[in-house]
Amino acid sequence: MQAVKIPREKTVELHETAVPEPGxxxxxxxxxxxxxxxxxxxxxxxxxxxxxxxDESYITPGHEPCGIVDKLGENVTKVKKGDRVAVYxxxxxxxxxxxxxxxxxxxxxxxxxxxxxDGAHADYMVVPQECCLPLPDGMDYITGALSTDVGGxxxxxxxxxxxxxxxxxxxxxxGPMGMGxxxxxxxxxxxxxxxxxxxxxxxxxxxxxxxxxxxxxxxxTVQEIKRITGGKGADASIVCSGANAAYNGALDCTKxxxxxxxxxxxxxxxxxxxxxxxxxxxxxxxxxYFNICDWEELTHFIMTRKIPLNKISTKTxxxxxxxEAFYRFDSGMEQKVVFVWx
Numbered sequence: 001m002q003a004v005k006i007p008r009e010k011t012v013e014l015h016e017t018a019v020p021e022p023g024x025x026x027x028x029x030x031x032x033x034x035x036x037x038x039x040x041x042x043x044x045x046x047x048x049x050x051x052x053x054x055d056e057s058y059i060t061p062g063h064e065p066c067g068i069v070d071k072l073g074e075n076v077t078k079v080k081k082g083d084r085v086a087v088y089x090x091x092x093x094x095x096x097x098x099x100x101x102x103x104x105x106x107x108x109x110x111x112x113x114x115x116x117x118d119g120a121h122a123d124y125m126v127v128p129q130e131c132c133l134p135l136p137d138g139m140d141y142i143t144g145a146l147s148t149d150v151g152g153x154x155x156x157x158x159x160x161x162x163x164x165x166x167x168x169x170x171x172x173x174x175g176p177m178g179m180g181x182x183x184x185x186x187x188x189x190x191x192x193x194x195x196x197x198x199x200x201x202x203x204x205x206x207x208x209x210x211x212x213x214x215x216x217x218x219x220x221t222v223q224e225i226k227r228i229t230g231g232k233g234a235d236a237s238i239v240c241s242g243a244n245a246a247y248n249g250a251l252d253c254t255k256x257x258x259x260x261x262x263x264x265x266x267x268x269x270x271x272x273x274x275x276x277x278x279x280x281x282x283x284x285x286x287x288x289y290f291n292i293c294d295w296e297e298l299t300h301f302i303m304t305r306k307i308p309l310n311k312i313s314t315k316t317x318x319x320x321x322x323x324e325a326f327y328r329f330d331s332g333m334e335q336k337v338v339f340v341w342x
Contacts, residue, residue, distance in 0.1 A: 003060045003122035004322045009046035012323045020118070020126045022073035027129050029085065033141035034120035035064035035313070036329050036337040037149055038175065039265075043115075044326055049265075053116045062339075063089040063113045065120030066135065066144035076129045084135040086144045087120065087127055088292050089113045094130075102293035121322065121339060133295045136303055142316070142338050146309040147302055150180035150336075152290030153263060154238070155298050158184045160285055161236040161259035165189030170225050170234035172250050173241025174198075174205045176336040177263055179312045181238045182208050187305040193228060195221040195249065196241075204335065208311060216245065225253040234258065238287075242266030251276040251284075259283040312336045 003017045022028045040061045042049045048056070069083040079085065092099040092107030099107050113119045113127065135144045154177065163169055163184075168191045171181045178194065179201075185192045186209040193212040194205045202213040212228055214221050225234055233255035239246055242264040250260050251271060260282055271277070277284060290298065302309065314335040317325040322339070329337040 001123035002319050003118070004062070004319065005058065006043045006061060007057045010044060012044070012326045014320060014322055017122070019124050022071055022076075022126045024074040025076060025128055026073040026126050027069050027076055027079055027132060028071040028124055028126050029065070029067040029087065029132075030070040030124055030341075031065060031067040031120055031122065031339075032341050033066045033145040034062045034339045035142075035145045035149070036325060036339070037064055038177075039063070040114070040326070041330050044330060050112060050115055053112075056115060059115065060118040060120075060122045060125075061114045062120030062122070062125075063087075063115070064145045064149045065113075065125065066141045067120075067125075069132065070124065078129045079132045079134075083132070084141075084144070085132040086135055086148050087113065087125075088131040088133055088295075089148065089289070090292075091117075091128060091131070102291040104292060105289050121319065123319070123341070133292070136299050139299065139303060140310060142310045142313055142340070143302070145338060146180070146312060146336070147299060149289065150176055150312065151184070151302060151307075151309050152294070152298055153177065153287060154180040154184040155301065156290040156294070157181070157238055157261040157263060157287040158188050160287060161238070161261050161283070163188040163190045163236060167191070167235040168193065168229055170195065170237040170250065170253050171210075172196075172221075172237065172239050172246035173243070173264060174201045174210075175240060176312050178238075178240035179205060179208060179335065180309065181240055182210050183307050183309060183312075185238075186210075187301065187307050193225055193234065195225075195246075198332070201335065208308070216249070221249050222253045229255075236260065239264050242269075244269050247271060248276070251282065254280070254282060256280045257282070259285070261285055261287045263287050313338045316340045
């Protein structure tokens with residue numbers, strides 16, 4: 001089979017490898033869609049996402065997958081051959097409080113598909129049966145793949161900050177995660193304001209339902225959000241850009257007692273806790289992925305609200321076009337890239 005490898009910085013190679021065999025309790029999945037994520041680009045640029053994964057050069061990336069169960073290992077009882085599934089990216093110990101509550105990403109033994117073990121940018125992948133998420137009838141494979149990281153993270157963030165029809169939500173950064181935020185917040189009924197520096201992304205955000213778009217190069221975003229909200233500020237904000245300006249803008253534009261969901265990864269933000277957090281009594285929370293127990297609820301929400309997550313994908317590629325796909329995604333020429341198979 002073919003599998004993508006990133007042996008060194010800005011180098012994407014397609015390798016011929018053996019088709020993996022599922023071990024006890026594991027299944028093999030024939031891939032149908034696998035989305036490229038911003039996290040994949042850390043590896044593309046020679047950086048690590050997780051400190052304890054060791055040498056990643058031989059690991060196949062890809063942690064937003066969807067496909068068909070192709071083969072069962074011993075003692076598999078929760079899925080069957082032919083099932084259409086998305087894949088939960090986290091493996092844990094299975095017995096700690098976080099695993100038992102469905103928040104495997106918080107497990108101290110957490111391992112991530114596509115970083116610690118082979119991921120989905122390949123013709124086949126193997127995962128524990130517990131990671132298989134049943135795909136609803138009528139949901140296409142691209143939507144299924146995007147329902148995991150993008151859909152699941154933004155759905156959870158919207159729930160945690162109490163998004164509803166009475167709220168105005170500001171979203172900073174409308175890359176793929178931010179676009180997911182637009183779709184989810186609108187589906188919850190909120191009025192949505194987005195801020196970005198890219199006019200094409202702002203246009204797509206407006207097409208997907210954003211009520212207001214603000215180019216932060218041309219306009220003072222915080223002042224514009226306060227103008228739109230009659231001086232009150234946004235009820236809640238979602239940070240989907242790791243830029244210092246995005247984090248500070250979200251904290252500054254959110255009203256007193258409001259909520260801020262932090263999604264974008266960053267290590268270099270400087271804030272003023274007293275002025276921006278404490279004295280405003282803001283509720284600030286980290287939002288990373290989703291609880292596996294919420295999958296049925298999440299996909300029901302996507303299907304019944306007819307949320308067009310697949311419209312975030314501006315380009316699909318075959319696996320043999322992986323080098324071009326990484327390059328165009330990294331350069332910003334494409335919004336969300338998805339590998340597809342027949």
